[in-house]
Amino acid sequence: MDFRLNDEQLMIQKTARDFAQKELEPVAQKLDKTKDFSLLVDNIKKMAQLGFMGLAVPECYGGAQAGAVAYSLALTEIGRVCASTAVTMSVTNMVAELLVEFGTELQKQKYVPKLLSGEYAAGSFGLTEASAGSDPTSMKTTAVENEDGYLLNGSKLFITSAEYAGIFIVWAITDKHAERRKGMSAFIVEQNTPGFTIGKNEEKMGQRGSATNEIIFEDCQVSRENLLGGLHNGYRIALAELAGGRVGIGSMAVGIGLAAMDFATNYAKERIQFGKPISSFQALQWMIADSYTELEAAQLLILRAAFLKETGQQFAREAAMGKLYATEAANRACYRAVQMLGGYGYVEDYPVERYYRDVRVTTIYEGTSEIQRLLIARSFLT
Numbered sequence: 001m002d003f004r005l006n007d008e009q010l011m012i013q014k015t016a017r018d019f020a021q022k023e024l025e026p027v028a029q030k031l032d033k034t035k036d037f038s039l040l041v042d043n044i045k046k047m048a049q050l051g052f053m054g055l056a057v058p059e060c061y062g063g064a065q066a067g068a069v070a071y072s073l074a075l076t077e078i079g080r081v082c083a084s085t086a087v088t089m090s091v092t093n094m095v096a097e098l099l100v101e102f103g104t105e106l107q108k109q110k111y112v113p114k115l116l117s118g119e120y121a122a123g124s125f126g127l128t129e130a131s132a133g134s135d136p137t138s139m140k141t142t143a144v145e146n147e148d149g150y151l152l153n154g155s156k157l158f159i160t161s162a163e164y165a166g167i168f169i170v171w172a173i174t175d176k177h178a179e180r181r182k183g184m185s186a187f188i189v190e191q192n193t194p195g196f197t198i199g200k201n202e203e204k205m206g207q208r209g210s211a212t213n214e215i216i217f218e219d220c221q222v223s224r225e226n227l228l229g230g231l232h233n234g235y236r237i238a239l240a241e242l243a244g245g246r247v248g249i250g251s252m253a254v255g256i257g258l259a260a261m262d263f264a265t266n267y268a269k270e271r272i273q274f275g276k277p278i279s280s281f282q283a284l285q286w287m288i289a290d291s292y293t294e295l296e297a298a299q300l301l302i303l304r305a306a307f308l309k310e311t312g313q314q315f316a317r318e319a320a321m322g323k324l325y326a327t328e329a330a331n332r333a334c335y336r337a338v339q340m341l342g343g344y345g346y347v348e349d350y351p352v353e354r355y356y357r358d359v360r361v362t363t364i365y366e367g368t369s370e371i372q373r374l375l376i377a378r379s380f381l382t
Contacts (some may be wrong), residue, residue, distance in 0.1 A: 002299075005073070006100040012070045015050060016077035023322035028082040031209035032354055035201075035272055035319040040209055041121045042162050044088055048118030052078075052089060054096045056310070061100060061108055062116040068244075068306040072251040076299065079255025080262075083358035084209030086255065088122050089162045090248030093122030094241055095169055099188075102237055103228035107188060111167055120166025126156040126189070126215055127171050127238060127291035134169065134371050136238055137180050141217065143187060149224045150174070150187065152195070158365070162198050162213035169241075170217075171234045183195040184234035188226040195220030206357030239316070245366040247309065253362040254295055257330030259357040260337035261291045267350075268340055284340055291333040298326035316378040324372035326363040334359045 005013070023043055031039045042361035047053060055071040057063025064070075071093060079086035096115045099108055114120045131141035141154025152172055159168070168189045175183035184381035189196055199214030229237050267287055278284055301322035337352040338345035345352050363369045 005069075007072040008066055008177055009070045009073060011068055012055070013073040013077060014036060016052065016074035017080075019047065019050060020078050020081035022198070023087055024078065024082040024148060027211070028084075029086060029348075029351065029354065031082065033197055033348075035208055037209070038163060040085060040088060043373040044092075044121055045118035046220065047078075047085075047089060048116060051116075053091060053092050053113070053118065057093075057096050057100055057112065057116060061096075061112040063096070063100075063112075068247060068310040069215070070376075072247055072302055072306040075248055076255040076258075079252035080259040083206045083210065083252060083256055083355075086252040086375070087207055087210050087249075089160050090245065090252060091125060092123045094244050094248065095167070097124065097244060098169060098241055099228070099236060100267055102186075102233075103188075104225075105226065107228065107368060111188065111200075114166060121164040122161035122166070124159050124161045124165035124168045124215075125170075125241060126159055126168050127241070128158050129154070129156055134353045136370060137184065137235065138170060139184070140160060141170070141172045142176070143174050143222070148221055152187065152189070152220040152222055152223045152245060155199070155214060155216045157214050158202065159213050161217050162212040162215055163201065168215065169237075171214075171238060171276065173236075174232060178232065179238035181235040184238070185231055186228040186234040186237045187222050188228055188361050189217075189220070189222055193220055193222065200219060206359075220359075222306055236303055242367055243316040243319045244309065246323035246372075247302060247315075249305050249362050249366045250305075250319075250323040252299070253323075253330035253359060254302060255290065256355050256359045256362070256366075257295045257298075257326075257333035259360075260330075260334040260352050261288065263293070263350070263352055263355075264288075264337035264340040264345075266345075278340075287336040287340060291329075291336050294325075294329035298322070298329045301325050317376060320367070320372045320375045320379075324369055324376070327359075331363060 027039050051064035054063035055066045068259050143150040143152050151345050157191045170187050170189050175187040197216045267324045271278045305315045305318035305322045334356040
């Protein structure tokens, strides 16, 4: 097997790294503390100009057409510096990809270029509800057909980028009498559609520089032209989103874990105790060895899933494996980084405190670790 990256992938990886260090690093801590989303939006628009909002989208729609591997590499570099920016990039890329995969030509031409150019600061998904988290088929939001299209009623929770997203892909029940998984449809909803409102911004443990909101639909009229992927095809679209999203979240988690260990390792080389650097003690050396080994393995799993996706092969199981291992390895790495800094790791003056908070949610969204294990086991048992 050839593990070497091609010239385009290396160039995109370097561009992402340079951009993150130059543009994101100076404001990452301020974004986390102030939740000034204008800082995020400004940088997202700069990233759009670099092609980072549609790395796997065909050129004919304004995308970079660089593939899922390049996307994973770039997202890891962004995640190393600012997880809030990385999650916005991940979700927006997936919105664009789903529009390309399932949208009509009219929908693609109307919405994809706006996402990729930065005209829309972000795209969002509206899938999760209070009673429908790991089981989306339990959702209560409905879309009832009328002469003008569909009337949406209901609400969604934990919607990334809701405050500044230009469009949303929203799932709703279109046939409440259908068999499980067969009565759900997906719709494209624009930000300022009447009857659609953005609710409160959640006060989160981490990734505080990214907006996470409730969204509410009260007799929200959506045209037939905004039905995505055909009537009652929503479950299939949701599965595609989740599988692709797991590649993104796993990539981002690797970046956060690497950032934490890089900082902690450099700190350990400089911190003197008992007359010598603490990096000379075996206890810390094993933390360093274990974390970098696990993160390397995690990235290989994620890149394998990305490669399968890029080459048109089945990748759902591999994405679940990669997401499971990468997010849990990154959580362990951030835990160890805090431990290596001791009391300094617990205060905001050092970035490992932020990494520790930011990484925690990666084992929860886009499917919890428990759900990943369930999916992986079922794939072997069936």
